[in-house]
Amino acid sequence: MRAWHRHWHWHSHSLWHTWFSILAVLVFGLGLLPLGGPPPAAAQSGGTLTMGRSGDADSLDPHRTLAAISSQTFGFIYDTLVTRNLEGRFDPGLAQTWEISSDGLIYTFHLRRGVKFHDGTDFDARAVKFTFDRVTNPDVKALPSPHISALASTEAVDDFTVKITLKESFSPFLSNLTISYFGILSPAAVQKYGDDYGKNPVGTGPFMFKEWVPGDRIVLVRNPNYTDPRSYVTNKGAPLLEQLIFRNIPEEQTQVAALESGEINFIQLPPRETRRFSSDPDYNVFRVENSTTIAFLEFAMEPPSGTYGATFKPPFDDLKLRQAVAYAVDADSIINDLLEGLAVRNYGPMPVGNLGYTPDIEQYGYKHNPDRAKALLDEAGWVPGPDGIRVKDGQRLEILMWTWNATTVQRIAEVVQNQLGKVGIGVRIETMEVGTFLARRREGVSNLDYITWSWPEADILYRITTVEGSIGYYRPESYRKIVEEARRVVDPDQRAKLYFEAMKVLLADAAMVPLWSPFTVYATRAEVQGFKLGPQGALVFQDAWVKK
Numbered sequence: 001m002r003a004w005h006r007h008w009h010w011h012s013h014s015l016w017h018t019w020f021s022i023l024a025v026l027v028f029g030l031g032l033l034p035l036g037g038p039p040p041a042a043a044q045s046g047g048t049l050t051m052g053r054s055g056d057a058d059s060l061d062p063h064r065t066l067a068a069i070s071s072q073t074f075g076f077i078y079d080t081l082v083t084r085n086l087e088g089r090f091d092p093g094l095a096q097t098w099e100i101s102s103d104g105l106i107y108t109f110h111l112r113r114g115v116k117f118h119d120g121t122d123f124d125a126r127a128v129k130f131t132f133d134r135v136t137n138p139d140v141k142a143l144p145s146p147h148i149s150a151l152a153s154t155e156a157v158d159d160f161t162v163k164i165t166l167k168e169s170f171s172p173f174l175s176n177l178t179i180s181y182f183g184i185l186s187p188a189a190v191q192k193y194g195d196d197y198g199k200n201p202v203g204t205g206p207f208m209f210k211e212w213v214p215g216d217r218i219v220l221v222r223n224p225n226y227t228d229p230r231s232y233v234t235n236k237g238a239p240l241l242e243q244l245i246f247r248n249i250p251e252e253q254t255q256v257a258a259l260e261s262g263e264i265n266f267i268q269l270p271p272r273e274t275r276r277f278s279s280d281p282d283y284n285v286f287r288v289e290n291s292t293t294i295a296f297l298e299f300a301m302e303p304p305s306g307t308y309g310a311t312f313k314p315p316f317d318d319l320k321l322r323q324a325v326a327y328a329v330d331a332d333s334i335i336n337d338l339l340e341g342l343a344v345r346n347y348g349p350m351p352v353g354n355l356g357y358t359p360d361i362e363q364y365g366y367k368h369n370p371d372r373a374k375a376l377l378d379e380a381g382w383v384p385g386p387d388g389i390r391v392k393d394g395q396r397l398e399i400l401m402w403t404w405n406a407t408t409v410q411r412i413a414e415v416v417q418n419q420l421g422k423v424g425i426g427v428r429i430e431t432m433e434v435g436t437f438l439a440r441r442r443e444g445v446s447n448l449d450y451i452t453w454s455w456p457e458a459d460i461l462y463r464i465t466t467v468e469g470s471i472g473y474y475r476p477e478s479y480r481k482i483v484e485e486a487r488r489v490v491d492p493d494q495r496a497k498l499y500f501e502a503m504k505v506l507l508a509d510a511a512m513v514p515l516w517s518p519f520t521v522y523a524t525r526a527e528v529q530g531f532k533l534g535p536q537g538a539l540v541f542q543d544a545w546v547k548k
Helices: 012-018 068-074 123-138 175-177 188-199 253-261 271-278 319-328 332-336 360-362 370-379 406-420 434-441 477-488 492-508
Strands: 047-053 082-084 089-093 097-100 107-112 151-158 161-165 207-213 218-220 243-248 266-268 285-286 294-300 341-347 390-392 398-405 426-432 450-454 512-518 520-525
Touching: 012 450, 047 253, 089 097, 123 151, 123 161, 253 266, 253 406, 266 390, 271 520, 294 319, 294 360, 319 370, 319 406, 332 341, 332 390, 332 406, 332 512, 360 492, 398 434, 406 426, 406 450, 426 434, 477 492
Parallel strands: 047 243, 047 266, 398 426, 398 450
Antiparallel strands: 082 089, 097 107, 107 161, 151 161, 207 218, 218 243, 266 520, 285 520, 294 450, 294 512, 341 512
16 A cells, blocks of 8 residues: 655746746655555545644634644635646636736736635635735735735736736746635635634635634534646545544654554654655555755844844854854754655755755855864854853853754754754753744744745745744845845746855855755555645645545
8 A cells, every 4th residue: 555656856947937936835746656556446435534743723814824834724725826737837726817917017817706715705806806905914914925025906807807916027926826825715704703713714725614622633624515626636526535634743753653543544754754654554655855845043133123134142143153053063964863864955045946956055055064163162252161061251152942842853953952062052942832933933032943944936035034033034135135136037047046146145144054955754544545745745635535
């Protein structure tokens, strides 16, 4: 029953003529290639798929969060105007067709007819206008708004035609519209629930919200009236699954035990378990490579006082100290020993699966060199103390590091703690639930965080400097002007050159410590049939069912 699904890096310059500017959230693929296993059984309607994961959503309102664990859930509740096919090209979603004006400033979308929201209200042009007016309304303070910042106006031309006008050329526009943060909301539901809409989401997607028990589970049920436009989905009607449940199980080993006992039937595998489950015929294993995620260490920063700025909080306001951390961390050993090789070493902030990534960035990055780290600490005036922790003017070099409570993540933090300790930097680790972690980052109490970012666009280099908290406050003029220009450039080669220059600025300033782009591995119990990975490494449950 074992099936490995591989996605391969893919890119075509022709896509840029329709403003395509990314590879994938996780990876693009030329197809899903099963490696062994018998042919699937005939599909049967019914069953519950329960996914264990290390955390809970913070909101199911796409405009109130940027947490991946939240979008993983509401991605099944909402549909977007535009989707992708397995080749990475743009495909119809709620919009059947669209045209782009010759100057690239006007997008006209022709909408599907007969679609209803889960609350029974009609999907139409007014709902699209309502959604985009809401996400761009400064009073709403929608977190995803920077990623369609060029949007000037949305007009309902008629019941099923929408015209979106941009202020300026904006190459990531269609790419960003494919992401669930820009799914179309029910205006009636938003007005009904007000501030509680994030706990009562209503979209047009394949699954409908049923209940949310905070800290425990979110339950979705199939939308019986659904029609699926996606080319890679075989089942064009309502999902076969009766329910899709997301269970909060913080400990990875507890997730594994729950999978083995049948309490749940789907998880993202911890790296150390991948080999064992891959050789077990009672499970199906799916692997996503060519990640568009970047894992890194970020230093605490202060909000800039104006449009531009970059002020690091002490003690990391000293460039030499930031560089010392970068040289002290041995990312290769973590990849090999802790992640079981399930990551690609990345010396820059651009994920390996995105346009703009190049291994050439290695020459500007930081390789493990503890002697160089110690020398930089000496130059910065931090001398070894009696217990090995460095001191300066009577102050010990001890820092607080935050991260979230997934087992592998905690182990990564502990290894980093040990590596920094070897050069005289003391580290105290504080772990918390992922939603709490994301919220508290904006408070800026810690000195150093381990974090991962994923975004389906090379524009991630702009994104990481717009979300409040830590690296989100990194806005020096020399960096921001480059990434802002890249958003206006259509030619992929020119964009890639601009991103390379931006990465050089960020690395020279040691504004973050890039570590790796991780692979993602999922496992299902053998009774789960029909699950597959879609474009961008997406989880596709539309054809899935549970064998009785």
